[in-house]
Amino acid sequence: MNKLIYYIKQLLxxxxxxxxxxxxxxxxxxxxxxxxxxxxxIEHFTLMS
Known part of the structure; x- marks a missing residue:
């Protein structure tokens, strides 16, 4: 069952x-x-303190 969930998640x-x-x-x-x-x-952001 875990493999099935893994493969479904790879499609999204x-x-x-x-x-x-x-x-x-x-x-x-x-x-x-x-x-x-x-x-x-991919997006990179610098956070302010």
Whole structure:
């Protein structure tokens, strides 16, 4: 059943996001869509403190 759900999710371009900090303390946000394991429509944002 888990494999079936995995394959169905691969057919849809799902949206992901990640918040992280660089070594210099700068905070970043990245939003992207992933389809068949390949990222596209990647957007990078710098967050204010």
């Amino acid at each position: 371009p799902l949206k992901y996001h990640s918040k992280y900090s660089l070594q210099n303390g700068e905070k970043k946000l990245t939003i992207w869509r992933q389809w068949f394991g390949r990222p596209f429509n």
